[in-house]
Amino acid sequence: MGDYYLAVDIGASSGRHILGSLQGGKLVLEEIYRFENGMVKRNGHLCWDYEKLFGHIKAGIRKCAQIGKIPKSMGIDTWGVDYVLLDDRDEIIGETYGYRDRRTDGIDEEVARIIGERELYQRTGIEKMTFNTLYQLMALKKEHPEELEQAKALLFVPDYFHFLLTGKKVNEYTEASTSQLMNAAGKCWDEDLLARLELPGGIFQRIAMPGESLGKIRKELAEEFGFDMEVVLPCTHDTASAILAIPADGEDYVFISSGTWSLLGIERDEPDCSEVSRQNHFTNEGGFDSRICYHRNIMGLWMIQSVRHELGDSCSFAQICEEAEKEKEFSSRVDVTDQSFMAPDNMTEAIKDYCKKTGQQVPETLGEIASCIYASLAKCYADTIRGIEVSTGRTYTRIHIVGGGGKAGYLNKLTAEATGKEVHAGPTEGTALGNITAQMIRSGEFTDKTEARNVIYRSFDIKVYR
Structure with a gap:
């Protein structure tokens, strides 16, 4: 039996602890703990409950001891852009805002008077979205x-939880890149940009790369859990891990x-911070x-999740797919990147209003x-891929879908039809899996990403749609 590696994967609606190990040349995953997550309304704002989340993180770690599977290392990944500010006693300052909070409405216009959108993109390579850390x-700065x-x-967010575990403060690269405050080419904080925005540069930490070890967990936590382990930075932004x-x-x-979002794109060695790339809504993340x-940020299955929730979560996603396929001739489409679908009071009504x-x-x-949502997503995927092919001057023959949305067979079929690709x-x-892979590369289980991906291919069922 090989060593165990623990991934704590926290999404906008749920989180889970998953153990990974190599068994017979294959990667085996075991979910040992799951919990719900979601923004809460506090003082008129949408916020995260980080104290509750850290309680779940610790509960899942304790479960490892209960089942007798002690991880060699662990790492945490989450969504991007959200942050905490700490004072000189390492206490959180103010509210723990969530990215769907509306306090940033109109702030982009004020930023544009300081630095134009074209120059901002040339520096950071990040698509302007008003929930970015910059905004x-x-x-x-305006309100408090x-x-x-x-x-x-x-x-x-993942930096904060890693700090609670180890006492080490860093800003991991893939997560930092979502802020729109990092220089894309230099992979460093853009000091000139911070100065022009009059943001305090001293609050930003050293940028650390995935695979770096933060050392062992705090002594008091090791005593609480009954075992010690290393904390290794995965790609803490969930997209990069996937x-x-x-x-x-x-x-x-x-x-x-x-998943909640659909992130569609390619991997490349250097960022494309051109004006054409900006106008086509592409972003260059670590x-x-x-x-x-x-890639491009597309609203994704958030729309389906919201509709399901409005029905009291009374039907499964598989049932929703079945209902959508029955109405496959329904022709209305929506722009799934439209801001009206970001955080509507009622997603169903927002779709009806758009139509x-x-x-x-x-x-x-x-x-x-559901048919409208799925078909609209597939159309957006096709349009986005055409944009990538124009900007790179090449044609791609296949699409790889990773994440929970890969279970949506009807959407996968529509995507194959809309794009003409496998x-x-x-x-x-x-x-x-990506979180665990980064830890295993660090430990020497895999020599590099190529070997890891070959093992992943042998270890999991991949369904092909043509």
Whole structure:
């Protein structure tokens, strides 16, 4: 039996602890703990409950001891852009805002008067989205400047949890890249940009690369858990972790990290910070081995998740797919990147309103609504891939879908039809798998990413749609 490695994978709606190990030349995953997550309304804002989340992190670690499977190392990945500010006592300052909070509305216009969108993109390579850390901090500077003045450190969400575990403060590269404050080419904080925005550069930490060890967990935690272990930085941004787990060789493919968001793109060695890239809504985020995850952020299955929740979670995602396929002739489409779908009070009504405003048939049944969403996603995927092919001057023959969205067979089929490309779906636990893979490369279980991906390909069922 090989060593165990623990991935704590926390998404916007749930989190899970997954153990990975090599058994008979194959990677085996075991989910040992799962918990719910979600933003909470506090003082009129959407916030995260980090104390509760850290309680779940510790509970899942204790489960390892209970089942007698002690991990050699662990790492945490989460969504991007959100952060905490710490004071000189390492206490959190102010609210723990979530990226769907509306306090950043209109802040982009104020930022544009300081630095134009074209120059900002040339520096950072990050698509302008008003929830990016840049806009969150500028909103905070406007509403609560005293909190920024008091701050001694900024840690992104996984950085904060790693700090609670080890006492080490770093800003991991893939997560830091989502902030729109990092220089894409230099892979460092853009000091000139921070100065122009009058943000305190001293709060940002050293940028650490995936695979770096933060050392052992704190002594008091080791005593609490009954064992010691190393903390190794994975790609702490969940998208980058999922991309590391793509079971592909060569470069002849595009990826879709499919979950609450759909992140569609390619891996490349250098960022593309051109004006054409900006106008086509592509972003250059950090990846494993200092590579660039060049992709577009698409709303993804958030829309389906929201509709399901509005129905009281009374039907499964598989049932929703079945209802959508029954209504496959329903022709109305929505722009899944439209801001009206970011955080509506009611997703079903937002879709109906969009169809009504654009002169299309208004969906009434669950099947019609789901059909509209899935077909609209597939169309957006096809349009985005064409944009990538134009910008890179090459054609890609296949699509690799990783993450939970890979279970949506009807969407995968629509994607193959809309793009005319072969779709390879799986593994569905892409993010946790990529997290574990980074730890295993660090420990020497795999010599590099290529070997790891070959093992992943042999270890999991990959469904192909043509």
